[in-house]
Amino acid sequence: MQQSAPVRGSSRIRLDVDAAGRGDRIFEGATKAGAIAILALLAIIILLLLFESRNIFGHQGIGQFLFTTTWDPVFREFGVFAFIYGTVISSVIGLLLATPVAVGAAIYIVEYAPRWLRSPVSFTVELLAAIPSIIYGLWAVFILGPVMRFHIEPFLQTWFGPIPIVGNLFEGTPIGRDILTAGVILAIMILPTIMAISREVIMQVPDTQRDGMHALGATKWEMIQGAVIPYARAGIAGAAILGLARALGETMAVTMVIGNASTSITGSLFEPGYTMASAIANQFREADSQVYLSAIIAIALVLLVIAMIVNILARILIYSLVGKQSNSSRIG
Amino acid sequence: MVSRYEELYAAAITGKMDRRQVLKRAFALGLTIPAISALLAACEDDDSDDSEAAAEPDSDDSSDDAEEMVEEDDNEDEEGEDDLDDPDEVESDLDVEQADAFLEDDGWEYEGDDRIEGPYDGESDTLNGAGATFPAVLYSRWFHEYEQVTGVRVNYQSIGSGGGIASISDGTVDFGATDGPMNDEQLENASGGNIFHIPVAMGAVVPTYNIPDLDIAEPLRFTAETLAGIYLGEITEWNDPALVEDNPQLEDIDQSILVVHRSDGSGTTFIWVDYLAAVSEEWAENVGVGTSVNWPTGIGGNGNEGVAGEVVQNTYSIGYVELIYALQNDLGVGEVRNQAGNFILPSTSSVTAAAAAFADSIDPQLRDRIVNAPGEDSFPISGFTWLLAYENMDDEEKGIALTRMLWWCVTDAQRWNSGLGYARVPEEIVDLAKELIQDIKVDGEPIFPGE
């Protein structure tokens, strides 16, 4: 037995040659190199931004840079807070407006729409994602802006203006060049992203979940609430975060309607605002001093950091949502 | 629009307005070129009626003439390419860019005998420059012409004034271009030593507004005080007494003013706020002067188009744009009161006048700004656009080519300025610029070879 085994092994069944293993290693190496390259690129971007923005932090404190609202290139005072405010508030408005509509549309397409309607509706919504943002910007300037100025904003002011606290959001003269209008155009722009991903996620919900809820005597809407949405929750949150990330960095269309002014933060959504991306795009080209230029690059750094924070928060959110079902492998 | 056009057409055909008046109105209305051609034809028609009435009793014929005239213009438009070679034909070349030509192209030609001609032995055959976008149209015309004249190819990238200053400072280009003069810090940071500012053209920044109730033919009149007040956020209503004083027609306009400014850094903004700072101490102290500033009020539009767009879009707004943009966009352009107390409608000649008024007092380095100029006819919100060159260069061939090119720009090339909507640099200033050019050195020796 012991004598015959090596003979058979060497003649017919070869276990020592590592052919498949070599291919595996090459593939592993390639993917690893890719992963490292991406990390390195990110590191280089951050280092470069840090290096290029060093002048501003020599010029004034980081606290002043981050938490004051005066951006005055002439007197060399650079406070970025109004830009952060404009970016975050307009993006959040966009997110709050887009998510319910997008998720609603996704639910409609998956759960309600007759089959023949599914593709045309999905296709149309996704087509929206392919429209260049300058087109959205033009549309916003010529259509949305006037509609906001003459119809929606006066309406909001009439109905919500008198309510204490909430009323503060709708103070001032409606001009259609403000944070709210920017939020609305952002909502429209991120809608397709959130819709498309939500739709995929909702389609991934196994029918057994739907059956389970139905079999307990759920109505369709109860089934969606009780089985579909919870199951898809993490994925929908992910979709919303992707939308938010797009909103944070969106430049062109927002620049065209947000008013590009940051005179004061009043808390009103009818106030013109300024986003970080717009500030960079507007001012980078003609920045005429070292400090000014590095202040603008520092905005980019802040934008990057905020985008990263949003992503990390998103991860935490998603993990906390998924965490409840711990070792279930169903939700990837 | 249509009705205004028809009004104007009636005025033209009945001879109530002469050719020049019709044109002025037509540009103010932002009419299209074919429409303007038709109006001109109508004027022509009118003239011929007067002179040829006896000889040509058949009136149908004269209207045929008018049509022919329009057709002719169209043809010449199509041949625009060829025209480029022959500057004399600019006048007949109807084009939006050259709309102003009809107003201001007075057939000016440089009369000095120090014309640049080429090719010249020992000069580099290419020059590279970058900078301001405002004069880019003019420069591309110039450099096209210049290659015909001397065989020297000049590449110009319109990357913005800031970029132009940065490029000349690192020495990545042979010359820069800017709408706002370099500040002391920038001059210190230039890698190759002192930089000369050569003024080569002039522009004006004009207040433009959108008040639908007003007759566009009766422009609003602004003063230093009212403009500063509006942009400081202190005058907020169109019927503010300060405005009504000069503009009785504003009495009933009970609307708040939407202030529009540039959101991007620009030489246009620089000239505008430079003017506001010159006339308002409060502005000078609190806002200051720069290519972008911390605006006390208003919303920002990107580029001249952006500001013009916001003004067109939003009724009861005011903005500021380059003169030529205002002309191209059915916008009301305001008159501005100058130091001498006259309300001046901006035009290329009133801009040139502003610079000429400074000729005696200007710093010989020519970096001075010329807003709020003295002089009866000066438009007060005017400024130079400059080419930037090092005082000391190290490449002899480049030195010869650059000084010759600069010389040509301040002399012969000026004839294209007004045709393209830019004001000429007045001769008094050109003389000073020539001195600077003659002072450019290679190895410590002046390099300009003379004509």
Next chain:
Amino acid sequence: MSQETIEQTQTIQDDSLAAGMEVRNLSAYYGDFQAVKDITMPIERGKVTALIGPSGCGKSTFIRCLNRLHELTRGARVSGQAFLEDQDIYASNVDPVQVRRVIGMVFQKPNPFPMMSIYDNVIAGIKLNNARKSRGELDQIVEHSLRGAALWDEVKDKLDHSGASLSGGQQQRLCIARTIAVEPEVILMDEPCSALDPIATFKIEELIAELKERYTIALVTHNMQQAARVSDFTAFLLSGEERYGRLVEYGPTQQIFTNPQDEQTEAYITGKFG
């Protein structure tokens, strides 16, 4: 569900004997394809009825018709009648949602709601019924249902864990617990043990034996022994040349397994095909 039925079911509950069903001429379709044809058979009250037959013969389709789940599939439809006591669940005035509240179902693949705790899984159906129950009542229902599903001892200390954190067998019993928590009349089970190991299967079988004391049960199974062990009646379905499934034979389990009337039945239970 009409007022009448509620009263009826309550009386029956009081008698601690659930309602039975009677299926008449039931056919089911997926679009143009007829999956099940003309089935007529009873589901006896308080008994276990096994549905057997080769794969693809329409067992799942049929059982899903019994609580009107079939019609939720896109393009699917049903003709015929199915009586719960004297109410045709396919009558035009019947709300399918109400039907499903009294006829529960346990599926082949355990499908607890992964985003809910074990506790919430059990009361998921109760919450739907809009019943305002106190925490104490709910606690009682949860314990009672989990005990009823023979799961209580295993999970009583981790009721706040996710329903997905249990083993496959436990998950299936959790699904049974959630079904019995709403006190249905009939429980439909579609191969409830097919994803489980023999021990978990045994536990479920034991449970079925207990449940039939109080519920009417219909059970689809591929496992002949299981059918023989737990059911009182057996129905044999087959789709022949015609492609649609039909009822070949129905009778007391004893008789079907020892003395089948139809030779196809005999062939199937003796393992000659399928």
